Amino acid sequence: xxxxxxxxxxxxxxxxxxxxxxxxxxxxxxxxxxxxxxxxxxxxxxxxxxxxxxxxxxxxxxxxxxxxxxxxxxxxxxxxxxxxxxxxxxxxxxxxxxxxxxxxxxxxxxxxxxxxxxxxxxxxxxxxxxxxxxxxxxxxxxxxxxxxxxxxxxxxxxxxxxxxxxxxxxxxxxxxxxxxxxxxxxxxxxxxxxxxxxxxxxxxxxxxxxxxxxxxxxxxxxxxxxxxxxxxxxxxxxxxxxxxxxxxxxxxxxxxxxxxxxxxxxxxxxxxxxxxxxxxxxxxxxxxxxxxxxxxxxxxxxxxxxxxxxxxxxxxxxxxxxxxxxxxxxxxxxxxxxxxxxxxxxxxxxxxxxxxxxxxxxxxxxxxxxxxxxxxxxxxxxxxxxxxxxxxxxxxxxxxxxxxxxxxxxxxxxxxxxxx
Amino acid sequence: xxxxxxxxxxxxxxxxxxxxxxxxxxxxxxxxxxxxxxxxxxxxxxxxxxxxxxxxxxxxxxxxxxxxxxxxxxxxxxxxxxxxxxxxxxxxxxxxxxxxxxxxxxxxxxxxxxxxxxxxxxxxxxxxxxxxxxxxxxxxxxxxxxxxxxxxxxxxxxxxxxxxxxxxxxxxxxxxxxxxxxxxxxxxxxxxxxxxxxxxxxxxxxxxxxxxxxxxxxxxxxxxxxxxxxxxxxxxxxxxxxxxxxxxxxxxxxxxxxxxxxxxxxxxxxxxxxxxxxxxxxxxxxxxxxxxxxxxxxxxxxxxxxxxxxxxxxxxxxxxxxxxxxxxxxxxxxxxxxxxxxxxxxxxxxxxxxxxxxxxxxxxxxxxxxxxxxxxxxx
Numbered sequence: 095x096x097x098x099x100x101x102x103x104x105x106x107x108x109x110x111x112x113x114x115x116x117x118x119x120x121x122x123x124x125x126x127x128x129x130x131x132x133x134x135x136x137x138x139x140x141x142x143x144x145x146x147x148x149x150x151x152x153x154x155x156x157x158x159x160x161x162x163x164x165x166x167x168x169x170x171x172x173x174x175x176x177x178x179x180x181x182x183x184x185x186x187x188x189x190x191x192x193x194x195x196x197x198x199x200x201x202x203x204x205x206x207x208x209x210x211x212x213x214x215x216x217x218x219x220x221x222x223x224x225x226x227x228x229x230x231x232x233x234x235x236x237x238x239x240x241x242x243x244x245x246x247x248x249x250x251x252x253x254x255x256x257x258x259x260x261x262x263x264x265x266x267x268x269x270x271x272x273x274x275x276x277x278x279x280x281x282x283x284x285x286x287x288x289x290x291x292x293x294x295x296x297x298x299x300x301x302x303x304x305x306x307x308x309x310x311x312x313x314x315x316x317x318x319x320x321x322x323x324x325x326x327x328x329x330x331x332x333x334x335x336x337x338x339x340x341x342x343x344x345x346x347x348x349x350x351x352x353x354x355x356x357x358x359x360x361x362x363x364x365x366x367x368x369x370x371x372x373x374x375x376x377x378x379x380x381x382x383x384x385x386x387x388x389x390x391x392x393x394x395x396x397x398x399x400x401x402x403x404x405x406x407x408x409x410x411x412x413x414x415x416x417x418x419x420x421x422x423x424x425x426x427x428x429x430x431x432x433x434x435x436x437x438x439x440x441x442x443x444x445x446x447x448x449x450x451x452x453x454x455x456x457x458x459x460x461x462x463x464x465x466x467x468x469x470x471x472x473x474x475x476x477x478x479x480x481x482x483x484x485x486x487x488x489x490x491x492x493x494x495x496x497x498x499x500x501x502x503x504x505x506x507x508x509x510x511x512x513x514x
Numbered sequence: 515x516x517x518x519x520x521x522x523x524x525x526x527x528x529x530x531x532x533x534x535x536x537x538x539x540x541x542x543x544x545x546x547x548x549x550x551x552x553x554x555x556x557x558x559x560x561x562x563x564x565x566x567x568x569x570x571x572x573x574x575x576x577x578x579x580x581x582x583x584x585x586x587x588x589x590x591x592x593x594x595x596x597x598x599x600x601x602x603x604x605x606x607x608x609x610x611x612x613x614x615x616x617x618x619x620x621x622x623x624x625x626x627x628x629x630x631x632x633x634x635x636x637x638x639x640x641x642x643x644x645x646x647x648x649x650x651x652x653x654x655x656x657x658x659x660x661x662x663x664x665x666x667x668x669x670x671x672x673x674x675x676x677x678x679x680x681x682x683x684x685x686x687x688x689x690x691x692x693x694x695x696x697x698x699x700x701x702x703x704x705x706x707x708x709x710x711x712x713x714x715x716x717x718x719x720x721x722x723x724x725x726x727x728x729x730x731x732x733x734x735x736x737x738x739x740x741x742x743x744x745x746x747x748x749x750x751x752x753x754x755x756x757x758x759x760x761x762x763x764x765x766x767x768x769x770x771x772x773x774x775x776x777x778x779x780x781x782x783x784x785x786x787x788x789x790x791x792x793x794x795x796x797x798x799x800x801x802x803x804x805x806x807x808x809x810x811x812x813x814x815x816x817x818x819x820x821x822x823x824x825x826x827x828x829x830x831x832x833x834x835x836x837x838x839x840x841x842x843x844x845x846x847x848x849x850x851x852x853x854x855x856x857x858x859x860x861x862x863x864x865x866x867x868x869x870x871x872x873x874x875x876x877x878x879x880x881x882x883x884x885x886x887x888x889x890x891x892x893x
Contacts (some may be wrong), residue, residue: 298547298591344541344593348539348593348594349591349593350593350594351591351593352593385539385540385541410542411541411542411546412541412542412546412593413541413546414542414543414545414546414547414591415546416543428546428547429542429557430542430543430545430546430559431542432540432541432542432559435556435560435563436553436556437545437551437552437553437556438553460574475832480761482892503868
């Protein structure tokens with residue numbers, strides 16, 4: 095085996111799996127470099143309202159991890175950063191990392207003065223564009239690192255100077271440039287996770303055209319206290335509380351024309367989201383359209399519990415087409431009940447598409463050669479000697495599996511460095 | 515009520531060209547995406563189910579295969595690549611063979627060799643027939659078909675053929691009627707059949723249901739082939755004495771000539787479009803081509819082309835070429851008619867409007883006699 099020139103470990107992706115890998119490796123005594131594309135850590139989990147299996151708010155679990163990171167001098171965090179190349183071999187990797195400018199330095203205290211001075215607004219990426227946010231912003235309430243970001247459009251615009259002058263701590267640096275750093279690494283953990291499948295590609299569902307057709311990740315934001323509606327589930331077209339809600343499972347999943355695989359989490363996500371609605375609206379009627387409910391192992395208890403709710407109906411059949419009533423913006427779902435061989439048109443005030451997980455590696459592959467499966471997931475955790483894939487980079491996974499996977503990848507990375 | 519299961523249905527249908535139905539995981543997307551599927555008559559998933567479960571009797575009694583025009587939306591949107599549109603097409607072939615009491619249709623669909631042999635034999639018989647039965651006094655100065663094969667004689671042969679074909683086709687249509695109407699077959703008073711007769715004519719002529727498909731081009735192409743074929747069929751079988759003429763050529767605006775030109779254009783455009791589509795597999799209905807699909811298009815196009823050539827050799831007054839091409843023309847056209855009309859693809863020309871008509875009759879009957887109808891359904 096190759097001799098390790100350094101004991102450092104690079105972790106790419108600051109979501110649940112990458113965070114776990116970074117913390118575990120650092121606590122085992124290794125120097126860790128954690129690279130995150132967003133201006134904050136926490137990934138998709140930070141955008142949830144509640145997460146499985148205990149239905150806790152994500153800040154609870156993330157906060158513990160952030161604290162472990164903060165107190166550990168062995169971890170170096172790069173946000174707004176991307177790995178552009180990896181070369182070398184086990185124990186001896188040469189890595190370049192591109193650091194995009196944040197335009198805010200470490201002097202930021204999070205006082206919000208820059209945001210107050212700014213009038214320019216951008217679509218809020220944290221809320222999947224469902225609301226607007228100032229172009230000088232904190233990505234979300236508990237963002238880690240707790241530091242503001244300036245949108246590049248603001249920096250180029252005429253307001254930049256005014257915003258800079260509003261900062262009492264001299265934390266804004268409008269001349270900040272993108273830079274590239276070269277590092278020598280002993281092992282690499284790749285955990286760049288997933289993105290929700292683009293629902294606009296499901297052309298018969300009208301997502302993007304019909305305002306009351308949303309996706310499951312948007313539902314998480316609607317239910318979240320720090321979301322665009324402060325946690326009230328309201329339909330986008332008129333801000334009304336929906337009385338009938340439909341969940342469409344396998345929206346673009348298990349479908350040869352879209353994602354041919356099962357993401358394994360969308361069934362439970364919809365079951366979970368149906369409980370959000372039931373908590374807020376005790377009289378709301380919910381229909382879950384499914385092909386098969388995949389609630390395995392312990393999760394079956396949750397399924398059974400939801401099934402007992404008389405206001406939640408399970409309907410076996412894949413919705414083929416959604417049409418909108420122009421006057422009310424209500425939706426009509428055309429679907430076959432496959433248990434009775436009967437064709438139905440079912441109205442709903444709000445439709446939630448349970449879209450699946452598309453691996454980010456399918457669009458931005460690891461910048462070195464390795465094997466992927468047919469769908470763009472890295473084919474195995476041990477992708478190459480000294481290079482490991484974890485979490486949703488490797489397979490669709492829930493939060494707890496991602497934690498386990500990240501820990502496993504950290505262990506593999508450590509083994510590749512110390513074994514002889 | 516017991517349900518009979520025939521475990522060989524899937525295997526049997528594979529002989530008719532079924533390929534991907536096993537991939538279906540029964541999500542119901544196809545049935546809900548189909549623009550023609552209705553709560554009363556829904557398809558196509560139902561048939562994938564019947565086939566997988568071996569419910570031959572249910573298939574036999576179903577009108578739905580004839581309500582599907584194979585626009586291909588179901589196959590395009592199928593998440594499993596199970597090609598439900600093709601399943602419907604294969605079911606129509608299967609039904610054609612089940613309606614046919616002679617057993618000939620089945621052979622025709624399941625054996626390519628049999629199909630080619632049958633067509634060759636009929637072609638040969640026609641060729642020999644024309645060489646043996648003629649006046650023996652051809653006009654070598656001018657192209658005069660009537661000098662060799664007088665139109666009166668051909669007309670007689672035509673009518674004889676039409677009688678045989680009608681008998682075969684109508685007997686199969688009768689069987690179709692029995693299966694589709696089930697217990698109601700003789701219960702429904704004649705009055706309802708009369709009331710709805712206009713539906714039969716309307717659907718035969720316009721095929722307007724086809725126009726409800728998303729891809730309307732298919733309806734146009736199909737309508738061109740159908741009207742072109744039917745009008746020329748009328749010309750050569752019923753109006754032959756005005757069609758097969760030698761000396762005086764009609765003026766260009768004469769109805770017989772106009773109809774002839776329309777038919778030629780319509781068939782050539784339609785078949786060429788379909789052949790190119792099938793070669794390129796340009797859309798779902800053209801993706802899977804059964805040998806009978808090719809045979810039908812090729813025979814139809816050959817018939818039309820030889821017909822065009824005869825038209826010109828006659829105008830140019832070339833006797834030998836005219837007589838020679840006439841024999842070839844008949845050797846292609848007659849097998850196509852004799853074999854395809856009662857036993858193969860052409861038969862759908864009758865089954866589609868008849869089934870639509872029967873559904874209307876049934877609906878009117880059940881509407882006007884709700885109590886009785888529900889008893890019949892329960893039985």
